[in-house]
Amino acid sequence: MSGWLSPEEWTAVRLSLIVATTAMLASLPFGLAVAWLLARGRFWGKSILDAVVHLPLIMPPVVTGYLLLIWFGRRGPVGQFLYEYFGIVLSFRWTGAVLASAVMGFPLMVRAIRLSIEAVDRKLEDAAGTLGANRAWVFLVVTLPLCLPGILVGMILCFAKAMGEFGATITFVSNIPGETQTLPSAIYTFTQVPNGDAGAMRLTLISIAISVIALFVSEWLARLVGRRIAVE
Amino acid sequence: MSPVIEIMVRHRLGTFELDASFASAGRLTALFGRSGSGKTSLVNIIGGLIAPAQGRVVVDGKVLVDTQARVFVPKHKRRIGYVFQEARLFPHLSVRQNLLFGRWFSRSDARASSDFPSVLDLLGIGHLLERRPGGLSGGEKQRVAIGRALLANPRLLLMDEPLASLDEARKAEILPYIERLRDEIGVPIVFVSHSVAEVTRLATTLVTLDQGHVTAGGPTAEVMSRLDVAGLSGVAEAGSIIEARIAGHDEDYNLTRLETRAGTLQVSRSAMPTGAPVRVRILASDVLISLGPPVGVSALNILPGTIVGIGARGPTGAVELLIDCGGENLLARLTAKSVDALALAPGSAVYAVIKSVSIEGP
Numbered sequence: 001m002s003g004w005l006s007p008e009e010w011t012a013v014r015l016s017l018i019v020a021t022t023a024m025l026a027s028l029p030f031g032l033a034v035a036w037l038l039a040r041g042r043f044w045g046k047s048i049l050d051a052v053v054h055l056p057l058i059m060p061p062v063v064t065g066y067l068l069l070i071w072f073g074r075r076g077p078v079g080q081f082l083y084e085y086f087g088i089v090l091s092f093r094w095t096g097a098v099l100a101s102a103v104m105g106f107p108l109m110v111r112a113i114r115l116s117i118e119a120v121d122r123k124l125e126d127a128a129g130t131l132g133a134n135r136a137w138v139f140l141v142v143t144l145p146l147c148l149p150g151i152l153v154g155m156i157l158c159f160a161k162a163m164g165e166f167g168a169t170i171t172f173v174s175n176i177p178g179e180t181q182t183l184p185s186a187i188y189t190f191t192q193v194p195n196g197d198a199g200a201m202r203l204t205l206i207s208i209a210i211s212v213i214a215l216f217v218s219e220w221l222a223r224l225v226g227r228r229i230a231v232e
Numbered sequence: 233m234s235p236v237i238e239i240m241v242r243h244r245l246g247t248f249e250l251d252a253s254f255a256s257a258g259r260l261t262a263l264f265g266r267s268g269s270g271k272t273s274l275v276n277i278i279g280g281l282i283a284p285a286q287g288r289v290v291v292d293g294k295v296l297v298d299t300q301a302r303v304f305v306p307k308h309k310r311r312i313g314y315v316f317q318e319a320r321l322f323p324h325l326s327v328r329q330n331l332l333f334g335r336w337f338s339r340s341d342a343r344a345s346s347d348f349p350s351v352l353d354l355l356g357i358g359h360l361l362e363r364r365p366g367g368l369s370g371g372e373k374q375r376v377a378i379g380r381a382l383l384a385n386p387r388l389l390l391m392d393e394p395l396a397s398l399d400e401a402r403k404a405e406i407l408p409y410i411e412r413l414r415d416e417i418g419v420p421i422v423f424v425s426h427s428v429a430e431v432t433r434l435a436t437t438l439v440t441l442d443q444g445h446v447t448a449g450g451p452t453a454e455v456m457s458r459l460d461v462a463g464l465s466g467v468a469e470a471g472s473i474i475e476a477r478i479a480g481h482d483e484d485y486n487l488t489r490l491e492t493r494a495g496t497l498q499v500s501r502s503a504m505p506t507g508a509p510v511r512v513r514i515l516a517s518d519v520l521i522s523l524g525p526p527v528g529v530s531a532l533n534i535l536p537g538t539i540v541g542i543g544a545r546g547p548t549g550a551v552e553l554l555i556d557c558g559g560e561n562l563l564a565r566l567t568a569k570s571v572d573a574l575a576l577a578p579g580s581a582v583y584a585v586i587k588s589v590s591i592e593g594p
Contacts, residue, residue: 131313132384133308
């Protein structure tokens, strides 16, 4: 494989996989929490939270990237805080690419998980309560397993979005080979140079392959889980 | 005997107002009434699924709700088993995991009343352990649900119309298990039902509800024969229950003789042995009244008695009479015209001609 791809191309593929996987895993706890709040919470500002979460889905990705740059850049309010207290730098680093793709994938993840939480039969949770389980246990042993298919779908969607994220990433962290140059950025770069067609085509094929594999894995997992949770 | 359950609550659900209180020391207390009479709300309050606006709930000496003292024990700390109308088994767990669900959370004390093998045996579900709830029949699901509630080591078992969603064959399959539960396990049961047949067969104590209010409460036979309750139970089903014992069988005519306080009854041959206690039900519409000892009548069962009460004339022109037959209460339904024609009044000595008697179970 490394003979077929140039080292730079190989780096872009590996970086993309790392960025997408990290984005998916890091946003999972937040995705679960927000999906839970939106599905079950009753509080002032719920519709505002809903709108904010969905914003990256509707806004042009470049706008999202630019807002990230303003807030999370070295001189941005959040970026400055993170740097001073934790030594974390996001702008022009691969971690920034993770943040950008996580923000873009977040609404997709929340949507899928929220729908599956809403589909869980509250009566089963009541039944678990009468059997002695407190709310935390009910969530862990009843609600969570029952919305597992939705969680898996949400994770795959987030991963796929992160793999393909371009606009926000390139705006926020630029296109630095080896640091922030993910697959889409690398393909874009190839299209900007003479004789880049072959490289762009190779990376395009790899992109397609990863997407198809992700799709099959999600189908397979959903079927595996679905068979265990036969509808009563 | 101190009451197993004492409840006194006031609660409003939309336009419906529940204002009910009763106490019961029975092994199986039936809450009986039409749909929408507040039965389910009442058990939901006992189980902790609804917090009543006002009131007090005491089960087995433990105060679960007392709005004045600001006590509200959350449902997972009540140790009240709840068998729902739909079984509500966890679809992602096997039957075994469903059954043991409550065990994970109950503390290890006082488990003697319900150990795993004996519950499997009692409910006949030992062969289902490795299956998933999705593949079980309605009756099997309900038995597993009963086992699951029982294994959580409850101080009280609530059953909210556990038979309502089953067909007649499945009901017949489950009823004996509930009887064994009532007689063999020391856990008191509160059973919600709108079926006279179920209540007649199962209940030791009967509480009737109508539009959110308790209309009667006490031992089943006593409550069933009260005139105001007869009207409530629905036009077709009013009747009385009499405790009996099998006195012997008449093989020639394929009949069984029953001994009751009111006299001897003859019913079609029962499979139960001589000496076995049974309950019989006599529908009010199956009782005729005669002023003198009837002669030349085909009915086998004729009991002498005295009229002790005459109910109000119903919307269909029927009148219900309560007749005291040697200490047993018998309900008869006549037309208002017959009551007037025979000049029936409390104190009249009459003969009750019974067209049909059914054995409802031990």
